[in-house]
Amino acid sequence: MNSQYRKSLEGSNLDYFDTRAAVNDIQPGAYEKLPYTSRILAEQLVRRCEPEALTDSLKQIIERKRDLDFPWYPARVVCHDILGQTALVDLAGLRDAIAEQGGDPSQVNPVVPTQLIVDHSLAVEHAGFDPDAFEKNRAIENRRNEDRFHFIEWTKTAFKNVDVIPAGNGIMHQINLEKMSPVIQARDGVAYPDTCVGTDSHTPHVDALGVIAIGVGGLEAETVMLGRPSMMRLPDIVGVRLTGKRQPGITATDIVLAITEFLRQERVVSSYLEFFGEGARDLSIGDRATISNMTPEYGATAAMFYIDEQTIDYLKLTGREPEQVALVEQYAKETGLWADSLEDAEYERVLEFDLSSVVRNMAGPSNPHRRLPTSDLAARGIAGKWEEKEGEMPDGAVIIAAITSCTNTSNPRNVVAAGLVAKKANELGLIRKPWVKTSFAPGSKVAKLYLEESGLLPELEKLGFGIVAYACTTCNGMSGALDPKIQQEIIDRDLYATAVLSGNRNFDGRIHPYAKQAFLASPPLVVAYALAGTVRFDIEQDALGTDAKGNAITLKDLWPSDDEIDEIVNQHVKPEQFNQVYIPMFDLGAIEEAESPLYDWREMSTYIRRPPYWEGALAGERALKGMRPLAVLGDNITTDHLSPSNAILASSAAGEYLAKMGLPEEDFNSYATHRGDHLTAQRATFANPKLLNEMCRDENGEVIQGSLARVEPEGQQMRMWEAIETYMNREQPLIIVAGADYGQGSSRDWAAKGVRLAGVQAIVAEGFERIHRTNLVGMGVLPLEFKAGDTRETYGIDGTETFDVIGDIKPRADLTLIINRKNGERVEVPVTCRLDTAEEVTVYAAGGVLQRFAKDFLNQQ
Numbered sequence: 053m054n055s056q057y058r059k060s061l062e063g064s065n066l067d068y069f070d071t072r073a074a075v076n077d078i079q080p081g082a083y084e085k086l087p088y089t090s091r092i093l094a095e096q097l098v099r100r101c102e103p104e105a106l107t108d109s110l111k112q113i114i115e116r117k118r119d120l121d122f123p124w125y126p127a128r129v130v131c132h133d134i135l136g137q138t139a140l141v142d143l144a145g146l147r148d149a150i151a152e153q154g155g156d157p158s159q160v161n162p163v164v165p166t167q168l169i170v171d172h173s174l175a176v177e178h179a180g181f182d183p184d185a186f187e188k189n190r191a192i193e194n195r196r197n198e199d200r201f202h203f204i205e206w207t208k209t210a211f212k213n214v215d216v217i218p219a220g221n222g223i224m225h226q227i228n229l230e231k232m233s234p235v236i237q238a239r240d241g242v243a244y245p246d247t248c249v250g251t252d253s254h255t256p257h258v259d260a261l262g263v264i265a266i267g268v269g270g271l272e273a274e275t276v277m278l279g280r281p282s283m284m285r286l287p288d289i290v291g292v293r294l295t296g297k298r299q300p301g302i303t304a305t306d307i308v309l310a311i312t313e314f315l316r317q318e319r320v321v322s323s324y325l326e327f328f329g330e331g332a333r334d335l336s337i338g339d340r341a342t343i344s345n346m347t348p349e350y351g352a353t354a355a356m357f358y359i360d361e362q363t364i365d366y367l368k369l370t371g372r373e374p375e376q377v378a379l380v381e382q383y384a385k386e387t388g389l390w391a392d393s394l395e396d397a398e399y400e401r402v403l404e405f406d407l408s409s410v411v412r413n414m415a416g417p418s419n420p421h422r423r424l425p426t427s428d429l430a431a432r433g434i435a436g437k438w439e440e441k442e443g444e445m446p447d448g449a450v451i452i453a454a455i456t457s458c459t460n461t462s463n464p465r466n467v468v469a470a471g472l473v474a475k476k477a478n479e480l481g482l483i484r485k486p487w488v489k490t491s492f493a494p495g496s497k498v499a500k501l502y503l504e505e506s507g508l509l510p511e512l513e514k515l516g517f518g519i520v521a522y523a524c525t526t527c528n529g530m531s532g533a534l535d536p537k538i539q540q541e542i543i544d545r546d547l548y549a550t551a552v553l554s555g556n557r558n559f560d561g562r563i564h565p566y567a568k569q570a571f572l573a574s575p576p577l578v579v580a581y582a583l584a585g586t587v588r589f590d591i592e593q594d595a596l597g598t599d600a601k602g603n604a605i606t607l608k609d610l611w612p613s614d615d616e617i618d619e620i621v622n623q624h625v626k627p628e629q630f631n632q633v634y635i636p637m638f639d640l641g642a643i644e645e646a647e648s649p650l651y652d653w654r655e656m657s658t659y660i661r662r663p664p665y666w667e668g669a670l671a672g673e674r675a676l677k678g679m680r681p682l683a684v685l686g687d688n689i690t691t692d693h694l695s696p697s698n699a700i701l702a703s704s705a706a707g708e709y710l711a712k713m714g715l716p717e718e719d720f721n722s723y724a725t726h727r728g729d730h731l732t733a734q735r736a737t738f739a740n741p742k743l744l745n746e747m748c749r750d751e752n753g754e755v756i757q758g759s760l761a762r763v764e765p766e767g768q769q770m771r772m773w774e775a776i777e778t779y780m781n782r783e784q785p786l787i788i789v790a791g792a793d794y795g796q797g798s799s800r801d802w803a804a805k806g807v808r809l810a811g812v813q814a815i816v817a818e819g820f821e822r823i824h825r826t827n828l829v830g831m832g833v834l835p836l837e838f839k840a841g842d843t844r845e846t847y848g849i850d851g852t853e854t855f856d857v858i859g860d861i862k863p864r865a866d867l868t869l870i871i872n873r874k875n876g877e878r879v880e881v882p883v884t885c886r887l888d889t890a891e892e893v894t895v896y897a898a899g900g901v902l903q904r905f906a907k908d909f910l911n912q913q
Contacts, residue, residue: 054106057098058242063382066243071095072388075114078107082114083388085398087289088356089324091388092245092264093124099244100125112286116400121889123281126164127237128248132224132524133170134697134724135251135270137200138801140168140207140214141728142274144651145663146902151650153910158649160909161212163279167232169217169224170204171495173197173725174523175699176454176532180491181484181516189521189532190220196721199659200728203651210646221637222522224250225257226458226495228265229341230370231634233258235363236383243383249276253348253799253823254556257458260340261366262359262389264324267348269823270801271830271901278905283891287353288323291399294331296408300614304335304342304463305554305574309413311343311405313423315350318403321793322822324354328394331407332357337366338463345459346556348797349420353822359384360391371630412592416571417550418560419688424571426592438588445487445541445549448588451534451567452551453488454526455517455575458495460554464625465617467499470575471508472612472620474515477583480605482597483515485585487538490516493525497633498625506624515579527555529698530722531564542566552581559692559797560742565701580607658713661729664809665902672783674813674832674899676857679787680764682779682812683738683772684746684844684851687791691824693740694795694803695733697724704759705773706735727802730809737806738772745772746844747851762851765874776810786810787855789844790817795824804831808900814857816869816883818843825886832900834861835886836869847871847879861896863889 054074061068071094075083086094090113097109101123109122131139147157174193178185194201201219208216217227228250237246246263249255253267268276276282292315298307315325327343335343340362344355357363359380367377384390414424417434429435438446445451460466484490492512494500500519503509512518524530531551533539542549543566551558551567554577558570571587581587583596595604653662664670685693700706700720709732710720723739726732738745739759748760748769761775762768770778779786788807794817795803804827807815814834828835834857838846852874859867864884871879887893898904 054098054103061243061383061386064379066238067241068243068383068387069095069099071098074098075110078110079114084396087397087399088326088358088389088394089264089289095245096125097122116286118285121283121285121891124284125281126247126249126276129164129166129273129277130224130228130248130250131166131168132172132252133168133204134172134727135801136168137204138727139251139270139274141660142663142902145665146906147650148662149666149906150909155910162214162277164277166214166277168214169227170219171223171523172528173219174521174525175530175722176491176520176525178520179489180518180520183518185518185520193219196719197725199654199657200725203660206646206651209643210649215640217637220522222497223458223495223524224252225254225345226462228258229462230496230630233261233263234376235261235263235380238379243379249273251799254345256347256355257341257345259344259354259356260337261363262357264354266353267799267823269799269827269830272826275901283889289399290320290323290325291402292325292327293329293402293404294327294407295329295404296331296406297334298407298410301611302410302412303466303469303574304339305460305466306413307407307410308342308346309415309423310410312346312350312421314405316421321351323352325352326356328358333360337362338465341462342459349556358391358394359389369627371627414571414573416558417569418558420556420558420572429590434587435590436588438586445547446586446588447548448586449547449549450488450552450581450585450587451538451549452526452531452564453490453578453582454553455492455578456525456553457527457555459556460575461494461499464502464621466575468617468620469612470579471503471512472616473576473579473610474517475508475511476610478511478514480599482583482605484582488582488585489534490582491520491526492517493521493523497522498629501629502624506620515582517579526553526563529562534566539566550587552578554578559690561696561740562692562698565699658710658715658729658732659726661731664730670899676813679785679813679855681747681789681851682761682786682810683788684849685790686744687793688796689790689794690797691795691800691803692797693743694738695736695800695806696740698722704739705771706732709735733802734806734809735773736802737776737810764852779811784811786812788812788815789849790815791843792818793821795821799823801827804828804833808833820886829887829892829896830901832896834896836867836883837886839882847881861885861893863887863893
């Protein structure tokens, strides 16, 4: 410990580590030039780093070097029940493996405080126009997930340092923002910045409070849980100066969709962003959180805002203790984390975005960075002529309209705006179109309290937007079943059906199997589309109906003024509401210790099964020789392509397996909920019906869409799972060849686990999304990157080849990919090893995160 820098924090009984002094001792005046992120990373080095390593580590930050790894010790791990449960299943399996080797399984525990919130498992089977929807959906959730919830309950008694917030309480990111993050930690007599990793790519939601919180895969979270540092190099820290003020009637959703498009174009992939300037100062924490939540949609790792008066006001609003609020302000001002202390911060790159340029926006179809101004709907070919026939759904029918996701429901202005649109629509006699499945799933129970108090909840309920859950629901693809008649009409007419939601992702096939495309929109726009009933409707121009005098009603007649919104927020959103919700939620009481440190696995469960990480392909040698392609893929392959999360269809490989296991079709649940059972989850690998595997073509040479593969050397096309089974039986090593931005989307372990269990040893792509690359490493899959300008097309790769990899595997080393063509030709391709740190090389060499930990643990016994 670097005790010379430990000092008393004025106005408290706590100490802190004077990072300014430590940095300026190395280079006078350097601290004042450091960005916010660098100051926090430097602080934890001063507090945690061995004295002999401190100077070299701090120099990496001061001199903006990126040639050495340094450790990062997040203060917390937050998990949702899918990846969090999967991580704990892994740890339970690890305990079994340790016990079999003679070790003490009870010693395998998270070292870092771990908070698991059950929020990903509820499907909207009953829509918001059913007054009992909430209770019915929760009952179905409990029935379907009994195995999972049994395991989760066991974990909180069996593992130390694990707290569980059960189902029905809210979304992890919103709870993290509104309650869990203290902003400044106080432990063992020392104050220091709160930091966390979360098993979801939208963990940066809480970056809005000035907390470094990043999304990681469950495998990386396991590493942090077990007390190991997350090894990193100084990230690319980009300043984003916000100027101007939003125009009247513009929501935070409109702003974030414009910023998402802008930042994608500016190529900020993997960067840490810091928003500052006059425009940033005027944004509420709710507005900032909407921007930070969408971090993965513009490809960044973090989206930070400085601590300032807005932060303090928000902590007071959400019921934080006065002593904690005072600590945040005192610590931030003392250590240079207060906004005014960062005026001299220097960035290697500064981008500028004018908030006054933002218009009303949607995003879609298919991608969250594909901004769609509502004024351009007709010009973009979205809105157009359409005909509504009695008893038939129109072209472009909106079959799902969902106010959902912490992205927007953690911002009271957005929710209140939706309530005011509903109120005006009801006053004018407008009604929801009958084919639209409507739902409202706020990420916090607080939303219900302020909507009830303001009288807006009944207005939403009248239009079909009753509260169906406090969970992720539609945003996570858990939109539930459609009315069978509506579903059959879509099938019979091959209807272009769509979804409109206030979420953060709209990839094809994610929201619902029968919604061919999806659009992101603000909560008030979601209400408007439920009235319109089709995306062919020009939401700015067309008439939603007529009033009592026969006058046309358009969107502008429903849209509330900023003053109306602010009046209700200021009057009805109160600290006592947050206390009413969160004080009992976090009063966990005494927890009895489990009878055994080992879980009693249920043999017939399709939800929880002992993981196979010391068996089969995972126990074999990865020779990186004679690999056959499982798939040849294009750009922008998402984790939804690799391992979808939505409902399991009976015709799918997973559906057929569940039927054989005796599950009725109505209880198949989603792919996501079965990820604790590898036998079910394996069958989700590349199961997305929108997959385009370039190895599978029709007689005209066109790529066939679907979950398909071609088995070589026979050249036989078949369903992906049958191909995987064939190769597994042959013990055939596999490779995947792909384009740019491979692995976009959710931080989904099974996008890496599924391919590794299939026998994939390496993936060569033009580029990788950050979280997915680390998940591949954590599973012992070698990520390889084509050199700039090279692609699969450069070498005419068609899937008939076999591949070898040669070279010394070191961080970012140059390796050679050998292409062995069917005609005997041998081509050497230079590639970059995307094991980026020495720690990653060690994890890969061990076969993965768990294997590495097991070896180290047993060596220490």
